[in-house]
Amino acid sequence: MLIRFYLNNQLKEINSDPDKRVVDLLRENLGLTGTKEGCGEGECGACSILVDGVSKLSCLMLAAQLDGHNIITIEGLADGEKLHPVQAAFVVGGAVQCGFCSPGMVIAALDLLQRNPHPQRSEIRQGLSGNLCRCTGYQKIVDAVEAAALEMGDKL
């Protein structure tokens, strides 16, 4: 079926099986391998994307559900070489180790900061609670989101 949607602010028209999982469509058909898969059933958050600005799990979405929506993946955040403030805070703050959870974490952080630009530390932990990380122990990720919130102020 023909699916039309905005992908990282560009109109996309693609032919896809309607029941293909969005994570597969992104990775296999569109070459956007920044969206990761860690469990396939919504437990790890590695496949998170923004759908109309809201974080959702691309392993639990079908390609047909993209039609008419505005999708942002991890690849759509940086402006050329210039990282998004959340991404920059992750790098500077040491929030990245193996990095396989990082794209999903950044998406979760963005979702949180859009709802709550000045979160408490506990609210950050709450906002990241759908994303499992096996390397960092979360602390530096929380630090990074805190720093990004400070950096961005109300700009988001």
Added chain:
Amino acid sequence: MKKVLFPLNVEEMWSMWQDNPEAGLLAGGTDLLVKLRSQRIRLKTIICLEKVKELQQINTDGAQIFIGAMTNHQQLLENQVVKSRLGCLHQAAAVLGSPPIRHMGTIGGNICTASPAGDTLPPLYVLQANLELVSPTGSRIVPIEEFIYGPGKTALAPMEVLKQVIIDLPVPGIQTHYHKVGQRKALAISVCSLACYMQLAPDGSVGEARLAWGSVGPTVMRFPEVEALLYGRKISLDILRQCGELASQKVTPISDVRAGAEYRRRLTANLLIRLLPD
């Protein structure tokens, strides 16, 4: 390859469904797509409900709230009426799954999945929610307690859909709470949960009390005898322990990979202690 259909309204939904009688309904996907992946179910056609306009909105007329089946848990969480008047439902939405799960999963999905561990269910039981079911031939109202009759088992007839959840808004003086024990703080299936609804007189004595437990039986469970114990009494450790003793004898928990039956039985009683005022 499966067909995926997107009806825009109930009428379209019926005609698509009539054309594809074996189709499965997709609400938020957090349950259905997990089951499809593990091949616990197989489908040739999926009817996706996210665009069916009659299933979306939350309305209130001051006395009742009407929650469309496709309302997701985040919308539930952010709704001011739910927050101020239906505390237990708000609290349940807050600890359900995780942020992205809440952005996707719906109250209708949670109800129709009919898992005894579904987080919104104990609150809906104590709120005595009514469910409006619609079919091509009409609609009917079924209390949630009659709707769910076993794990994954509901009173939905063939070609029938849950349209909305109707709840009488509690009058002032009613307190409701939801408490959950899971294996971790988020992304957790409840091991035992408790919703309560209590009418408190100015002197602190209990009028009507409703208690519903999750994950300790094939469905969410309420026990009139336990609720009756509270009537006319002030909340105290003693009375809560008495209620707990009785309730723990009545529940029928199972042992599984998450917890043992005996532990769930004890939690049934102990969660009541959380109702003690701070």
Added chain:
Amino acid sequence: MKDSTVAIGTALPRADGPGKVCGTEKYAADYYPEGMLWAGVKTSDYAHALVKEIDVSAALIIPGVHAVLIHKDVKGSNRVGVPESDAPVLADYKVCHKGDPVALIIAESREMVSRAAAAINVEYQALPAVFDPEQALLPDAPVLHENRADKNLLLSGAINKGKGALALEECTFSVESEFNLPAQEHAYLETETGVACLNDDGVLELVASTQTPFRDRMELAHALGLPATKIKISAPYLGGGFGGKDGITVQGLLGLAALNSSGRPVKMWNSREESFKSSSKRHPARMHYRLGCKQDGSLHALSCRIVLDTGAYASLGGPVLALAMEHAAGVYRIENTYIEGFCVYTNNPISGAFRGFGAPQVLAAVEQMIDMLADKIGMDPLEFRLKNAVNRGDELGSGVLMSRSTGIVACLQTMQKHPLWINRRQWEKDAPPFKRRAVGMAAGMQGTGYGPVVADVANAKLELLVDGRFRIYSGVADMGQGNNATNVQIAGEILGQSAAAFELLQPDTERSLPSGSSSASRTTYSFGNALQGACRLLKERILTRVCQMGMGIYQEDLLLVPGRVHHIPSGKDIPLTVIATAMTDSERVSVNSYTAPVARHHEIVNPAVRAAGFPHLVFCFACHLARIEINELTGEVTICDYLACTDGGRVLNPQLYEQQIQGGIVQGIGYALWEDFKVSAGEILSSNLSTYIIPGSLDVPDIISLPVETVEDSGPFGMKGIGEIGINLPYPAIANAVARATGRRIKTGPLSAERVWQALQAEEEQ
């Protein structure tokens, strides 16, 4: 900022950060080569059975199925595993656990792979199975590997020091207990994956998520019957490893698939469930301990028996046992010890390397014993540890000599002065209603490197590029710990360059040089040492060349600065681009080999255990403190505060250092409280991330990490490896706190809410 020289000791952001947060860094999972096929396996339905007949005909006729391969299609030994090569690429005459691959399917899509797997018919003859390691040691137990003289015993050994267990009778106080620890799943976010292709030159090329590309190459050559020169493996950044990718995971299957795919590339990527089934775990451990001290609180005798369940295949079970025995008596001087260990085959899932490598199990046990004994003699547990902890020059209870930097006493003293320790009693008293609070602590160590027999060699290669930048050819995979970033820091410091001056090449059997595994807390220690030498060599060449270019004869006059060489007397600069062009290709490349020193101690253990890595020379040390709150109504344990004092030598980068400590501790908290890899009769019950509970962001506290720096003069810039030490102590620190709060020792891990609740019940009933 961009041009500033990299300095050791600063929090230089990791070079791999930007690519990873932008989603542009390509992991093995991210390769989808043009025209590729998918590969996947059909696994055994039995935990132990003879394979009588494999009928693949129904699978082959499914449209889109390219090939179905079975053991007969493997041209080599069909065995992988180091040091024991006992695991089949594809099961041949028998299966030994439920994750054993019986057939390999190559098809156009993953869906077709799973349809084909379901269509394959395997006829088995069930064999009696054994799931309990103690029972597996009995003479009439079913035998997994008939060719082994020791039947189900993979490795055993004993240390008898001083008077051994007999000295327990000389003790004024003694305690005895048993401990059972479960398997722990690595649960790295990127499950086992890779792509493979047989190229036009007949070379099998693999990109794999592996900690050991060079070793894999030799293993594949042997298993698949190819010359090693016909195999090329590259290891991009891993999406986590923790020991679970120390060796072959999918590489054998992938290689086999690519040899049978008519030249088309093949991809394999385990689902989470397949990963849980097939990957190695931390060894479940059963330990029995006795520990005694004299009237004055000096430890006098320890006796223990350690039984590790290695599952169906050896994996690194032998070396894990050796390290467990070495760490079994903790960080204390104990004159008389008897330590015996057994690593045993069963029909359970495979156990192998996992961060800590045997130390988390034994330290969980011995550190609880220490607390029990301190309680018995009425001594403060920290004082008790201080009194008995080793200094440099002392021997551990396991007989290992501490001949290098030894900072455990300093760690303990640091904790002793910390408010979390000083104020612990008051904090415990302030527990709110229905809550109990307690503070627990533990101390321990981690030996680093491969031990006395297997050479720990690293070969660094560094190139001055013609554009004036430097390329570091990493020989050790980066599974997330950030060794690449540390390489930049080491090279930048020596060469006076900024971080931007370095290009990092990931391990690749063709371009970089074999440098051992990404494991054993040895990566930065060994490769860093090799790299230091390569940097100094190249620096010397650059400066020599500058002298020859007419800038005088004294290298002392020259300073390497970002992008240039500065001639101090004249103030003139020569760009590195100019110097690079003046050098020959081979001159611009420096190579340096480093072999880590080994313990020269007299032999304390039987040769087989020594060969498996006993003893180590360099150790890092730590003590941890956990403040916990128990919910009396539910048994749930909350970690309120956590403190770690760690001697990892000098800190090269405080940010990377904290990453390792924090990450290790949270994995350890998971091991202590939630992670329970449940297996029943060989069947995995906790089969996915919804039933195997790893900690999320709300489940763990912020961690205070205090480095207690020593200088390890054998390590680059005085460092010691700290990749593992963090995971070793959360279990005992938390267990000691739980015991203090409940008055009960929970002998079986994890310390789940249900078990803690049972302990509270037992107390109530008493």
